[in-house]
Amino acid sequence: xxxxxxxxxxxxxxxxxxxxxxxxxxxxxxxxxxxxxxxxxxxxxxxxxxxxxxxxxxxxxxxxxxxxxxxxxxxxxxxxxxxxxxxxxxxxxxxxxxxxxxxxxxxxxxxxxxxxxxxxxxxxxxxxxxxxxxxxxxxxxxxxxxxxxxxxxxxxxxxxxxxxxxxxxxxxxxxxxxxxxxxxxxxxxxxxxxxxxxxxxxxxxxxxxxxxxxxxxxxxxxxxxxxxxxxxxxxxxxxxxxxxxxxxxxxxxxxxxxxxxxxxxxxxxxxxxxxxxxxxxxxxxxxxxxxxxxxxxxxxxxxxxxxxxxxxxxxxxxxxxxxxxxxxxxxxxxxxxxxxxxxxxxxxxxxxxxxxxxxxxxxxxxxxxxxxxxxxxxxxxxxxxxxxxxxxxxxxxxxxxxxxxxxxxxxxxxxxxxxxxxxxxxx
Numbered sequence: 001x002x003x004x005x006x007x008x009x010x011x012x013x014x015x016x017x018x019x020x021x022x023x024x025x026x027x028x029x030x031x032x033x034x035x036x037x038x039x040x041x042x043x044x045x046x047x048x049x050x051x052x053x054x055x056x057x058x059x060x061x062x063x064x065x066x067x068x069x070x071x072x073x074x075x076x077x078x079x080x081x082x083x084x085x086x087x088x089x090x091x092x093x094x095x096x097x098x099x100x101x102x103x104x105x106x107x108x109x110x111x112x113x114x115x116x117x118x119x120x121x122x123x124x125x126x127x128x129x130x131x132x133x134x135x136x137x138x139x140x141x142x143x144x145x146x147x148x149x150x151x152x153x154x155x156x157x158x159x160x161x162x163x164x165x166x167x168x169x170x171x172x173x174x175x176x177x178x179x180x181x182x183x184x185x186x187x188x189x190x191x192x193x194x195x196x197x198x199x200x201x202x203x204x205x206x207x208x209x210x211x212x213x214x215x216x217x218x219x220x221x222x223x224x225x226x227x228x229x230x231x232x233x234x235x236x237x238x239x240x241x242x243x244x245x246x247x248x249x250x251x252x253x254x255x256x257x258x259x260x261x262x263x264x265x266x267x268x269x270x271x272x273x274x275x276x277x278x279x280x281x282x283x284x285x286x287x288x289x290x291x292x293x294x295x296x297x298x299x300x301x302x303x304x305x306x307x308x309x310x311x312x313x314x315x316x317x318x319x320x321x322x323x324x325x326x327x328x329x330x331x332x333x334x335x336x337x338x339x340x341x342x343x344x345x346x347x348x349x350x351x352x353x354x355x356x357x358x359x360x361x362x363x364x365x366x367x368x369x370x371x372x373x374x375x376x377x378x379x380x381x382x383x384x385x386x387x388x389x390x391x392x393x394x395x396x397x398x399x400x401x402x403x404x405x406x407x408x409x410x411x412x413x414x415x416x417x418x419x420x421x422x423x424x425x426x427x
Contacts, residue, residue, distance in 0.1 A: 003277045005149065006142035014134050014192055015143060019150055021184040026151050028181030030158020031165075031174040032092060034264050036113055038162075039099065039171050041243035043106050047387070051240045051379015054372035056110040060118035061369050068122030069361015070208045073354060077126040077133075077195040084123035085186050091116040092179035099172035121368070125360035132348050132356065133195055141282045144344045148337050149275025155268035163261020198353045212358030219350060222359070224405070224412035225291060225343045226366045231401035232295045232336070233370030236302045238391040239264070240375040245387050249312045250322045259322060266326045270333030278341065287342050288415030292402055294339035299398030301332030306392025340367070 010016045037050045072080060091112060098108050135143055162174055216222060242263040250259035284290050305328040312321035344363075351359045374394075381390035406413050 026154025054375025065121035072357025152271035159264030266329030267333030270330030274334035302395030304328035310388030
């Protein structure tokens with residue numbers, strides 16, 4: 001039973017509402033996650049354009065993620081969540097409008113994607129920074145695992161649903177469902193109590209953003225945790241290849257829709273299974289070493305995924321290869337969930353409340369920005385060497401990158417929690 005997830009945080013009604021409504025909201029959001037690359041590939045027949053979406057998402061993610069983190073330290077976080085969640089919903093409505101009107105313009109999709117990522121980047125620092133205000137410190141590891149599990153559960157249902165709906169309802173319906181489902185989270189946020197700032201900062205300008213970096217520079221272990229995550233996501237996230245793989249390698253009977261849904265859902269399936277058996281995370285003391293091991297395993301999972309794609313139709317039947325590819329992605333999703341839960345807990349525990357929003361802004365830039373750079377890299381790599389080589393080669397680079405990281409950041413590998421639920425120290 002000690003392996004099963006700790007559900008103590010669900011006794012808090014505010015956290016419970018956010019957690020429960022997150023199921024519906026993430027299903028809707030994942031419909032758009034599938035629809036955007038699918039629409040781009042349908043219009044252009046090029047994985048390079050799909051990868052370009054990563055660049056269009058990265059720039060607003062960096063700018064508004066950092067600014068949003070500073071805003072989360074100077075304004076009521078509940079109010080900020082209401083504003084940014086509403087903006088995200090309106091962007092989904094705009095996505096629906098362009099798809100329903102049949103504009104067939106990839107640049108419109110890319111611009112809307114940039115706007116959506118700007119709202120997302122401003123929303124996430126405030127959302128992550130409220131958990132330590134709602135829950136006691138000893139419940140944060142469990143709360144982070146629960147939140148990631150429910151988010152990933154929605155991420156399973158979303159892609160699978162999208163794969164089934166695409167051949168019948170088209171992409172416009174996916175965008176519309178996303179905007180409607182977001183109303184659930186708006187209700188949960190509305191029910192939150194006011195969460196005013198506790199620090200002395202009263203504005204969110206460049207100086208305040210820079211203050212966050214100055215503070216982060218004193219937290220060397222957190223810097224190392226950001227660096228290893230960048231390596232994992234830039235080199236090892238092959239999602240930009242999924243539309244091309246679903247059509248070229250696993251087309252099936254519905255234009256690759258089923259394979260596309262399975263590929264997008266696979267990592268989330270693994271993350272949910274990992275979350276169900278995440279009880280052991282609260283007892284991990286060598287957190288730095290655990291993160292490094294998890295990322296090495298993630299890289300090996302991506303190597304296996306690339307090999308399965310390359311073997312489809314040759315050494316393996318396409319059906320067998322698809323399920324092996326699915327299993328490798330699911331394995332990667334499980335170990336990535338463990339890594340992310342540990343790194344999030346480190347950040348929430350170490351940072352003071354007056355700096356927590358700004359550090360969460362940097363964290364979001366790293367966590368969400370890395371995969372978007374990975375989208376660009378994998379898109380262009382696939383155009384040059386093919387999807388299988390791009391995916392497998394990226395996994396190899398992750399493993400090599402972790403070897404280098406262990407040599408460059410030995411303190412991170414030695415890092416351990418010396419006292420439960422207190423500030424993390426290195427021994």
